[in-house]
Amino acid sequence: MSRIRSHKLFPITQEVGDEYMxxxxxxxxxxxxxxxxxxxxxxxxPPITELKTASLEDESFRVALDSQSAEDLLVNGKQELYSYKSGGWRHPLILYVDGVVDEGNLGAIARSAYVLGADAIITPTHHTANWSHIAVKASAGAAEAIPLFKVGDPTDFLKKSAGAGWCIYASDAIPPAPPSLSSADDAPEPGSNKVVYTITQGRKRLPADHSPVAEHPTILMMGAEGTGLKTSLVNLARYKVGIPHGREANEVGVDSLNVSVAASILCYEMLQKPRTQPERNPENVVF
Structure with missing residues (x-):
């Protein structure tokens, strides 16, 4: 009540008793x-059809808006250019969250994404929780401070965004290491990332110091609480990223993390500044 008084909000508030509980x-x-x-x-x-060009120098990225009703336009607006903080070294990181049906989990993802520095969150219009009051409360207000978008056709959206220069990473279980790697080689190097990046179509691993956002505008896909990402979406990714288990033996059947916790770890690791700027490989440059 003290805040209501200090901000003089009485014209839009009504105090009631316990009978209204x-x-x-x-x-x-x-x-x-x-x-x-x-x-x-x-x-x-806002509904969008694709992520368009991103500029590290201008600290911005563009989206292509989908059609919307006059009523939705009043709420969503028609902004297509968004800014982000590059720090002079990184491209934007945007989360695509598919199949997460628990509003609390969705809100927790938004909270972590905002605190750790992700630049936007995208969800599909179907089979995923809405940004309801429950999700907003679970986000501790972060959902109101980070750009949110929705897409009607995830496959088309991802293909178009990849064509515009965005590199897609799919959160997934770590595939077995290639036979050439020993158990010692499989352990993270001191000071390297604690997550494992692999080529989507195969088991080839990327260097331990791989930094997605230092190399390209990045989309990180997170999947449903129980089943993870659909295979059709994983196949659209260029790379997969996984979090190693901390135990050698799984004694109680717990073999994965809550999706909001996994999103937190992956955002943290993917947004770490590399010790040395990676050299751009001409064969790996999309634009």
């Missing part, structure tokens, strides 16, 4: 509300 519980869909309910417009989540 059941109504508050219903308005919050049974989620914790701490005695405060705010009715607000939906979050802006």
């Amino acid at each position: 059941r109504a508050l519980d219903k308005a919050s869909s049974g989620r914790p509300h701490n005695g405060v309910i705010l009715e607000a417009s939906p979050l802006p989540v």
